[in-house]
Amino acid sequence: MLAIVLMMALGLLVAGAVAVYVAYPHRGEQLPVAPQLGDAMRRGVDALPVLEDSESRV
Structure with missing residues (x-):
């Protein structure tokens, strides 16, 4: 029972983070309440590798 509650809480936390990212930094x-959180999200996304147009067409 505890495992189910923890997994549901983790799922809600991830969904909330995605919703906040899409609503503001994207x-x-x-972010109106915590601009440092938005800056941290933006830096994390900028650090991820991205395929360029020439690389995506194989």
Whole structure:
């Protein structure tokens, strides 16, 4: 029972983080309550590798 509750809480936390990212930093706006969190999210996404147009067409 405890494992189910913990997994549900983790799922809600991840879904909330995705919703906050899409609502603010993805559009280039600052989070109204915690701008440091938005900056950290943006730095984390910028660190991920991205395929360029020439690399995506195989």
